[in-house]
Amino acid sequence: MPASYATHRSQLELILRAWGMPEATAINTAEIMSWADLHGIDTHGISMVPPYDERRRAGRIDMRAQPTVARETPVSALIDGGGGLGHANARRAMELAIDKAKATGIGVAAVRNSAHFGACGFYALMAVEAGLIGMVTTSASGIQVAPTYGAQARFGTDPIAFAAPGRPGEPFLLDMATTTVAAGKIRNKANENLPTPPGWLVTAEGKPSTDPREVSKGGFMTPLGGTPEGSSHKGYGLSAMVNILSAALSGASMITDPLHTKRPGTMGIGHFLLALDPGLFRDAADFRAEKHPSDTQKSAQKLREAAETIQSQNVSLEQANKLLRERSTAAMESLSATVDARDSYTAGHSRRVQQLSLAIGRELGLSQAELDLLGHAALFHDIGKLAIPDAILLKPASLTGEEWALMQRHAEEGARIIDRLGFLQDAVPAIRHHHERFDGTGYPDRIAGEEIPLGARIIHVADALDSMLTTRIYRAARPVNEALAEVKDKSATQFCPRCVAALERILPLDSVVGDIPSVESRAHPQLVRAS
Numbered sequence: 001m002p003a004s005y006a007t008h009r010s011q012l013e014l015i016l017r018a019w020g021m022p023e024a025t026a027i028n029t030a031e032i033m034s035w036a037d038l039h040g041i042d043t044h045g046i047s048m049v050p051p052y053d054e055r056r057r058a059g060r061i062d063m064r065a066q067p068t069v070a071r072e073t074p075v076s077a078l079i080d081g082g083g084g085l086g087h088a089n090a091r092r093a094m095e096l097a098i099d100k101a102k103a104t105g106i107g108v109a110a111v112r113n114s115a116h117f118g119a120c121g122f123y124a125l126m127a128v129e130a131g132l133i134g135m136v137t138t139s140a141s142g143i144q145v146a147p148t149y150g151a152q153a154r155f156g157t158d159p160i161a162f163a164a165p166g167r168p169g170e171p172f173l174l175d176m177a178t179t180t181v182a183a184g185k186i187r188n189k190a191n192e193n194l195p196t197p198p199g200w201l202v203t204a205e206g207k208p209s210t211d212p213r214e215v216s217k218g219g220f221m222t223p224l225g226g227t228p229e230g231s232s233h234k235g236y237g238l239s240a241m242v243n244i245l246s247a248a249l250s251g252a253s254m255i256t257d258p259l260h261t262k263r264p265g266t267m268g269i270g271h272f273l274l275a276l277d278p279g280l281f282r283d284a285a286d287f288r289a290e291k292h293p294s295d296t297q298k299s300a301q302k303l304r305e306a307a308e309t310i311q312s313q314n315v316s317l318e319q320a321n322k323l324l325r326e327r328s329t330a331a332m333e334s335l336s337a338t339v340d341a342r343d344s345y346t347a348g349h350s351r352r353v354q355q356l357s358l359a360i361g362r363e364l365g366l367s368q369a370e371l372d373l374l375g376h377a378a379l380f381h382d383i384g385k386l387a388i389p390d391a392i393l394l395k396p397a398s399l400t401g402e403e404w405a406l407m408q409r410h411a412e413e414g415a416r417i418i419d420r421l422g423f424l425q426d427a428v429p430a431i432r433h434h435h436e437r438f439d440g441t442g443y444p445d446r447i448a449g450e451e452i453p454l455g456a457r458i459i460h461v462a463d464a465l466d467s468m469l470t471t472r473i474y475r476a477a478r479p480v481n482e483a484l485a486e487v488k489d490k491s492a493t494q495f496c497p498r499c500v501a502a503l504e505r506i507l508p509l510d511s512v513v514g515d516i517p518s519v520e521s522r523a524h525p526q527l528v529r530a531s
Contacts, residue, residue, distance in 0.1 A: 043184020
């Protein structure tokens, strides 16, 4: 059963104190983390315990640290966090900003030498509770976001919060990352083994991805806006602004510094906190009422109704898109089966290659998202043979040089066909390159080794093995032991050694030679066929 709020908060406090954090600091930090969970911001609450522990053990967070004032004026303060967690640092900074705003009308505090501080919105609402406008920004630890048109990551999630007082219990609060989504939401998807929605991530080549582990493999998070066409330069610009306010102003390490988060004893994070008294400009009560004229509730209700209508339409659109993808995929599967059926000897070839490729992929530890992609690429690897005339595809004799050149084009043609579908673009490289050889003598692009996409290398092994075990119009099927021996013999020349080793683990030669039923039982039914 879910724990109560009191239990939840107490658990966090006990963990923090066990790490050596002073009692008062642990109480404050646990309150802020629990606030995040209580308000549905589960990326900044108790889910942060493992990364905090990892950073603590690595010596990059000092749990005993206390914030100190390094510089102060009647309207400003600079806080040094001493390398501690950011919650107590940011809270102290906002308290000072609030005190100064009450005395002078405005208070600004910057924090250096700090770490992750949870949800920005908590500190912005501190100002609101004092009748003030609050604004909060923070730099980030992870460099995970490539600027618009950039080829390398240069920013983090770089969040910003803005809050203003309204009627009691009805403040305005904006708390957002300057990326399409907060990094914690991606981490949670990875922890739950779920794919991310489209638009959150791109690969190192800039192609869309739904793999929550994409960033760890060299990919990037997207700036707010997602794509240049979606005005991602706006998210890029906001991220730069946040870093100027949070890091450049406070003297914290800039996210572009090669040693950012790598110096001993500190994460080097910076924060910016502002409190502004609306009474500097007009009566504070009038300002609060301005946000709620008599028709505000009616307008808000209309907005809610419109949002519900849009949400309903979006659901319908998503369902329609899903149905379209399913039907398009089914049509392509029929075309793939048609390719196999053109030659009675190869019936079922693509499906068997798909099954064997998936077995190898699982043995290599691919994620479910990667396996789904591999399954599509393997099933459609020969779809380009639709463009090859029967006179060549079914020729019982050796092909001429010109005919062989035409036959080789099926990999490129298949890639073009799948690319035009519009929703399987990530499968295109594996289809295009499934005839590349590990030594660089394959086709169509003569790339070698790890340059060849892993999916293509897997499909190459599966395709070759099934071809050898299947009777063709120009030759008889080969015995299983001979086929497996040839694959092993050509490891590191024709085939990827990792993929061959995975195949051997799925089909152990000592126990499988000449015993096709045991091969099928270890992998998938009808995975291979005897002559």
